[in-house]
Amino acid sequence: MKIAILPGDGIGPEIVAEAVKVLRALALPLEMETAPVGGAAYEAAGHPLPDATLALAQQADAVLFGAVGDWKYDTLPRPLRPEQAILGLRKQLGLFANFRPALCYEQLTHASSLKPELVAGLDILIIRELTGDIYFGQPRGRRAAPDGPFAGAEEAFDTMRYSRPEIERIARVAFEAARQRNRKVTSVDKANVLETFQLWKDVVTEVHRDYPDVELDHMYVDNAAMQLVKAPKKFDVIVTGNMFGDILSDEAAMLTGSIGMLPSASLNERGQGLYEPSHGSAPDIAGKGVANPLATILSAAMMLRYSLKQPEAADRIEAAVQRVLAQGLRTADIASPGCTVVGTAQMGDAVVRAL
Amino acid sequence: MKIAILPGDGIGPEIVAEAVKVLRALALPLEMETAPVGGAAYEAAGHPLPDATLALAQQADAVLFGAVGDWKYDTLPRPLRPEQAILGLRKQLGLFANFRPALCYEQLTHASSLKPELVAGLDILIIRELTGDIYFGQPRGRRAAPDGPFAGAEEAFDTMRYSRPEIERIARVAFEAARQRNRKVTSVDKANVLETFQLWKDVVTEVHRDYPDVELDHMYVDNAAMQLVKAPKKFDVIVTGNMFGDILSDEAAMLTGSIGMLPSASLNERGQGLYEPSHGSAPDIAGKGVANPLATILSAAMMLRYSLKQPEAADRIEAAVQRVLAQGLRTADIASPGCTVVGTAQMGDAVVRAL
Ligand SMILES: CC(C)[C@H](C(=O)O)[C@@H](O)C(=O)O
Ligand SMILES: CC(C)[C@H](C(=O)O)[C@@H](O)C(=O)O
Numbered sequence: 001m002k003i004a005i006l007p008g009d010g011i012g013p014e015i016v017a018e019a020v021k022v023l024r025a026l027a028l029p030l031e032m033e034t035a036p037v038g039g040a041a042y043e044a045a046g047h048p049l050p051d052a053t054l055a056l057a058q059q060a061d062a063v064l065f066g067a068v069g070d071w072k073y074d075t076l077p078r079p080l081r082p083e084q085a086i087l088g089l090r091k092q093l094g095l096f097a098n099f100r101p102a103l104c105y106e107q108l109t110h111a112s113s114l115k116p117e118l119v120a121g122l123d124i125l126i127i128r129e130l131t132g133d134i135y136f137g138q139p140r141g142r143r144a145a146p147d148g149p150f151a152g153a154e155e156a157f158d159t160m161r162y163s164r165p166e167i168e169r170i171a172r173v174a175f176e177a178a179r180q181r182n183r184k185v186t187s188v189d190k191a192n193v194l195e196t197f198q199l200w201k202d203v204v205t206e207v208h209r210d211y212p213d214v215e216l217d218h219m220y221v222d223n224a225a226m227q228l229v230k231a232p233k234k235f236d237v238i239v240t241g242n243m244f245g246d247i248l249s250d251e252a253a254m255l256t257g258s259i260g261m262l263p264s265a266s267l268n269e270r271g272q273g274l275y276e277p278s279h280g281s282a283p284d285i286a287g288k289g290v291a292n293p294l295a296t297i298l299s300a301a302m303m304l305r306y307s308l309k310q311p312e313a314a315d316r317i318e319a320a321v322q323r324v325l326a327q328g329l330r331t332a333d334i335a336s337p338g339c340t341v342v343g344t345a346q347m348g349d350a351v352v353r354a355l
Numbered sequence: 356m357k358i359a360i361l362p363g364d365g366i367g368p369e370i371v372a373e374a375v376k377v378l379r380a381l382a383l384p385l386e387m388e389t390a391p392v393g394g395a396a397y398e399a400a401g402h403p404l405p406d407a408t409l410a411l412a413q414q415a416d417a418v419l420f421g422a423v424g425d426w427k428y429d430t431l432p433r434p435l436r437p438e439q440a441i442l443g444l445r446k447q448l449g450l451f452a453n454f455r456p457a458l459c460y461e462q463l464t465h466a467s468s469l470k471p472e473l474v475a476g477l478d479i480l481i482i483r484e485l486t487g488d489i490y491f492g493q494p495r496g497r498r499a500a501p502d503g504p505f506a507g508a509e510e511a512f513d514t515m516r517y518s519r520p521e522i523e524r525i526a527r528v529a530f531e532a533a534r535q536r537n538r539k540v541t542s543v544d545k546a547n548v549l550e551t552f553q554l555w556k557d558v559v560t561e562v563h564r565d566y567p568d569v570e571l572d573h574m575y576v577d578n579a580a581m582q583l584v585k586a587p588k589k590f591d592v593i594v595t596g597n598m599f600g601d602i603l604s605d606e607a608a609m610l611t612g613s614i615g616m617l618p619s620a621s622l623n624e625r626g627q628g629l630y631e632p633s634h635g636s637a638p639d640i641a642g643k644g645v646a647n648p649l650a651t652i653l654s655a656a657m658m659l660r661y662s663l664k665q666p667e668a669a670d671r672i673e674a675a676v677q678r679v680l681a682q683g684l685r686t687a688d689i690a691s692p693g694c695t696v697v698g699t700a701q702m703g704d705a706v707v708r709a710l
Contacts, residue, residue, distance in 0.1 A: 078547075078553070081547065083547045083548070087548070113469050113470060113473050113584050113585055114468050114469060114470070114584075115468060115469070115470060118468055134489075134515060134548075134549065135548055137512070138502065138503070140549075140550045141550055142550060142554065145516070145518045147493065148493070148516075148518075150518040150519075150520050150521060153518040153519050153520050154518065154519045154554070155516055155517060155518035155519065155554070156516070156517060156549075156550040156551045156552075156553065156554035156555075157492070157514055157515060157516040157517075157550065157551060158514075158515040158549050158550050158551050159512055159513075159514055159515070160489060160512060160513040160514070160515060161500070161503075161510055161511070161512040162510060162511060162512075163500045163503075163505040163508040163509065163510035164505075164508050164509045164510065165505050165508050166505060190598075190601075192433075192436065192438045193438070193442070193489075193490055194489065194495075194511075194513045195495045195496055195497060195511040195512065195513050196511045196512060196513050197511075198433070198511065199497065199509070199510070199511035200511075221601075221602055222601045222602050222604075222605040223605070225580070225602045225603070225605050225606040225609075226605045226606060226608070226609035226614075228606075229468050229469075229584070229606060229609040229610055230468055230609055243545075244602075246545075246576070246577045247576055247577050247580045247599075247602055248580070249577075250577040250578070250580050250581045251580040251581060251583075251584060251606065253581070254580075254581040254584040254585055255584055259581075
């Protein structure tokens with residue numbers, strides 16, 4: 001089993017190092033190879049996703065990804081910015097299905113902005129389509145406006161697009177996932193305004209005929225943004241497009257109050273996957289040894305479960321994380337009175353001990 | 356001063372009736388004329404925005420709008436659905452600047468999903484561009500995918516577009532508004548992915564040179580969705596495009612816990628405006644006399660201030676609403692122990708008495 005390790009920028013290298021520590025402690029036949037990505041790769045090789053890094057990711061069974069990005073690259077031309085690496089990996093590897101759990105850990109309920117009764121026990125799975133929509137749709141660019149009230153003025157434009165097979169496959173992923181959970185899917189669209197999401201709604205409704213045991217409802221994206229705040233526990237699985245999924249999965253993650261704990265998985269049709277924490281590269285705390293490695297460690301667990309078919313190893317890691325929380329160990333981002341605040345490496349060591 | 360009264364569907368007629376009651380009590384020379392809109396207009400005249408209704412709105416100094424929409428129209432062809440009326444009014448009247456305050460009333464802080472310390476005293480103004488973006492961008496439609504991995508398959512598409520002058524004018528509105536407040540503007544974009552929002556960011560930055568007394572920062576939309584949950588009080592004015600503004604303004608409204616209290620204004624370059632509550636048509640409680648009319652009454656106050664240049668009358672209404680809240684009167688949506696629950700008409704009467 002071959003894993004490409006792409007630490008990236010900011011806190012990426014620190015948190016990935018802890019996840020690698022935990023993977024090694026499992027004593028499984030895992031072959032791990034590291035390559036630069038993002039700003040680090042731009043510095044080292046002049047491109048955020050060098051060919052060698054992409055090739056390594058393509059040959060691996062799974063990619064363990066840290067985070068990319070730093071303010072200092074904001075002035076680079078767009079194709080050289082760190083974020084292009086993650087967009088490029090998603091597209092080149094065909095990672096169309098993004099799993100973003102929003103879980104509220106019992107011991108961390110207090111950390112949420114929301115009143116505890118609204119988030120205690122929260123367990124939502126957001127399934128975001130990741131290779132289509134306005135993220136990749138052509139044409140896009142700048143031009144003189146060809147028509148409309150400002151014809152002739154400089155304008156920029158992008159194209160939102162979804163085809164029927166793209167919607168079908170992500171809908172199936174959502175219904176299958178719901179079968180492993182509470183059998184309820186909320187499809188989020190903006191069919192009242194967008195042609196793209198009228199097709200989305202139509203196709204999800206059609207695919208639903210094959211899953212009569214799963215409940216389906218449709219919700220407009222603006223309403224979904226509200227209902228997540230009002231009553232998040234009413235959701236089970238949310239399925240939506242790339243753009244809306246970007247916004248709603250971050251909103252939902254923040255509702256839990258412990259985004260430093262949330263892993264993610266991005267899968268392609270062959271089960272290959274990229275695994276990364278839901279949070280970003282946090283350049284402000286990089287190198288200080290205070291970042292929370294648990295989201296990355298839990299991403300490694302998802303990797304073992306989904307791409308490497310080692311469910312027991314995944315369970316072991318998740319149980320170890322639970323144990324460490326029960327012991328009262330916390331990194332600074334999730335600290336609370338009465339707990340022991342530890343650094344990045346200490347947290348990784350604690351998980352290894354708890355395995 | 357001529358006002359077009361468009362009650363619309365669901366609770367629209369009930370809540371607008373109370374706002375009209377309050378306007379009449381002001382004894383100002385207001386000429387009010389009512390016309391059907393939305394589903395009600397479709398039933399009466401076969402179209403959600405009949406020519407006569409549009410003409411009335413165009414001739415008026417301001418439009419007081421209730422709400423449109425009902426599940427029963429979901430199966431109509433898109434051009435006949437109630438939402439088309441509001442989109443048509445925005446476009447035909449050129450209502451490019453949407454003001455969506457997210458205010459937390461002292462007496463209603465408890466109603467928020469968020470912990471009281473996070474929302475007490477919250478006062479954000481979201482300025483959403485309302486006539487551009489993917490809402491109106493052409494081309495759009497269905498076709499066989501012209502290229503890409505699913506070339507030939509059925510696809511749907513929409514076009515996101517913003518021109519420089521469109522961004523400039525909404526940016527100016529935001530900076531001017533910030534000068535009346537805490538002089539801080541957060542421009543929300545997705546410049547790391549979208550060409551449209553790279554231009555948005557560039558132009559907002561340029562316009563900012565004329566407002567050196569206002570602080571400007573830029574935030575990605577996914578991060579904004581998170582920061583609204585984490586620390587909403589850090590925002591003063593948020594300016595963003597039509598699509599992101601739709602999502603974020605609803606999220607922010609729900610954070611206050613009292614969306615039934617939130618008015619909105621949509622203005623064009625001549626100061627003509629459409630005023631409507633932030634909440635929707637709530638068909639489930641329509642006709643029961645329990646809907647909260649305060650958002651509509653406060654929208655009438657915004658109308659007096661912005662389009663009719665009657666700031667004292669606006670102040671009187673807002674003070675009257677405060678007084679009614681202080682008296683402990685509440686509609687069901689904002690009820691809490693120890694308060695007196697009243698119906699829609701009783702609430703309107705109470706505001707009139709408090710004037
Ligand atoms: C960095 C950015 C391009 C990316 C996205 O928008 O998809 C990020 O926000 C994410 O959600 O992984
Ligand atoms: C009804 C719908 C078309 C509309 C929009 O998306 O703009 C509504 O959500 C709003 O925010 O006024």
